Amino acid sequence: MRLYHLALLAALPCLLVPALLSAQNTGSVNTGSVKIDSPFRPPVQFTDEVTPPQIPADVTDDRRVARNYPEQPPVIPHNVRDYQLNLNTNRCLTCHSRQYTEAVQAPMISITHYLDREGQTLGAVSPRRYFCMQCHVPQTTAQPLVPNTFQTIDSMISRPSAGGAGQ
Amino acid sequence: MRLKLPEFLLRPWRTLSSPSRYLSLGFLTLGGFAAGVIFWGGFNTVLEATNQEQFCVGCHEMNTNVYEELKQTIHFTNRSGVRATCPDCHVPHEWTDKIARKMQASKEVWGKIFGTINTRDKFVAMRRELAEHEWARLKANNSLECRNCHSTESMDITKQGARAARVHERYLFTGERTCIDCHKGIAHQLPNMDGVQPGWSEVSSEKGTIGHWLAGEVK
Numbered sequence: 001m002r003l004y005h006l007a008l009l010a011a012l013p014c015l016l017v018p019a020l021l022s023a024q025n026t027g028s029v030n031t032g033s034v035k036i037d038s039p040f041r042p043p044v045q046f047t048d049e050v051t052p053p054q055i056p057a058d059v060t061d062d063r064r065v066a067r068n069y070p071e072q073p074p075v076i077p078h079n080v081r082d083y084q085l086n087l088n089t090n091r092c093l094t095c096h097s098r099q100y101t102e103a104v105q106a107p108m109i110s111i112t113h114y115l116d117r118e119g120q121t122l123g124a125v126s127p128r129r130y131f132c133m134q135c136h137v138p139q140t141t142a143q144p145l146v147p148n149t150f151q152t153i154d155s156m157i158s159r160p161s162a163g164g165a166g167q
Numbered sequence: 168m169r170l171k172l173p174e175f176l177l178r179p180w181r182t183l184s185s186p187s188r189y190l191s192l193g194f195l196t197l198g199g200f201a202a203g204v205i206f207w208g209g210f211n212t213v214l215e216a217t218n219q220e221q222f223c224v225g226c227h228e229m230n231t232n233v234y235e236e237l238k239q240t241i242h243f244t245n246r247s248g249v250r251a252t253c254p255d256c257h258v259p260h261e262w263t264d265k266i267a268r269k270m271q272a273s274k275e276v277w278g279k280i281f282g283t284i285n286t287r288d289k290f291v292a293m294r295r296e297l298a299e300h301e302w303a304r305l306k307a308n309n310s311l312e313c314r315n316c317h318s319t320e321s322m323d324i325t326k327q328g329a330r331a332a333r334v335h336e337r338y339l340f341t342g343e344r345t346c347i348d349c350h351k352g353i354a355h356q357l358p359n360m361d362g363v364q365p366g367w368s369e370v371s372s373e374k375g376t377i378g379h380w381l382a383g384e385v386k
Contacts, residue, residue, distance in 0.1 A: 062329035078330055082240050082353065089357045094365035095330075103367035104334055 058138040064107075065139065068152055073135040080138060085131060092132045093125065217269070220252040228284050229253070236355045249316075256312045256354065257301075295358035302347055310346035317346070334367055 044050050060079040067074055083091040095106040113129040114122050129135075172180075182189045190198075216222065224230040234253075237243050242251040258268050284290040284297075305312065319339065324332040338344040349366030351357060 060328060078328060084352055084357055086356075087359075089352070089360040091352075100365060100368055103337070103369065104330060106330075 056140040056142040058140055060138070068150065075139040076136050077139075080133075085133060090130065090132075096132075097125070217272075218254045218258055220254065223253040223257075226279060228279065228290065232284075232287065232290050233355045240354055242354050251316065251354070255315070291358075298351075298358050302351065305347040306345060313346040313350075338367060 058079065059077065062078050064077055065075050085091060093109075094100055095104045096109050098108055100106070101108045109125065109129070111121070113125055116122055116126050117128065186195060224234045237253075242256075278284060282289075284293055322335070324335055327335065334349070338349070339346075344366050347366075351360075351363070
């Protein structure tokens with residue numbers, strides 16, 4: 001390999017990076033503003049330093065949220081700051097286990113929380129359901145970055161059939 | 168026969184044994200008052216010095232375990248910026264209580280010397296016992312330390328979450344339970360809670376209930 005080959009290789013990034021950047025700029029929406037039309041990241045150059053947006057607050061209004069499909073683990077509608085959930089103690093179960101639901105009016109964990117993976121019903125919470133926050137999380141006030149086109153099963157059922165099959 | 172003491176010892180002794188014969192009443196009253204102020208103040212200053220958080224976390228036993236855990240909680244960082252320090256929750260502000268607590272604290276110095284909790288493992292092993300002492304103390308004084316900051320009179324339950332409002336109304340305002348019954352582990356990690364019922368439980372405290380939460384737990 002000749003020396004000028006190496007020099008060319010070394011110079012390559014210097015040529016490519018500005019080219020990429022300008023390509024990004026021209027590829028984005030019109031006029032001087034540096035806006036990048038990507039659904040996957042916020043409209044900033046990767047070379048820019050931005051102050052991160054504030055971490056949005058949890059929704060803790062104590063109103064149960066409708067599930068989008070029956071198997072969805074419902075989101076937690078209340079404050080869970082500092083709740084301890086480990087081998088020593090399980091704060092969630094001090095309200096949601098069967099024997100304590102009356103005083104605090106918490107919904108009892110459903111029967112699926114008692115099933116092991118063979119489908120056997122156990123006498124108490126199944127170990128695989130012990131760490132509640134694996135599946136249940138609080139909802140925050142953050143607005144989705146990417147539009148969501150999810151439709152519930154109800155809208156699928158009531159939609160007139162397109163192909164006409166079976167009619 | 169009696170030993171004759173030299174005059175330079177006898178004179179102060181006479182003054183001390185019957186001061187009003189040798190000193191004016193005014194001097195005695197004012198002097199006594201001044202001495203009282205100095206002693207009281209000095210005593211309180213010593214108490215205040217040992218009441219500082221830096222004093223508590225000066226011992227690594229207190230620093231590496233409980234203090235590190237406290238830093239994560241709402242009593243260390245919150246939106247209002249009010250902080251609770253160790254003495255806020257652990258040393259009663261009332262004067263007589265203060266001394267009583269200090270007498271207990273001399274046991275901690277003993278513990279320090281004999282290393283009852285000088286490693287994390289030892290601390291974790293002893294934690295249930297230590298926590299139970301604190302629960303018993305707060306139960307006995309109706310959660311006095313908590314109430315120094317959170318008073319039930321100023322608590323507006325319409326501003327609280329539905330869960331809090333419901334339970335406070337039923338158990339707290341009726342005087343049936345006290346803060347520590349329901350709010351354990353608000354400042355530190357909890358020990359093994361086997362058999363400890365939550366404060367809103369109607370079940371009497373028996374061993375084993377929490378152990379039965381988890382099916383197939385190894386006993």
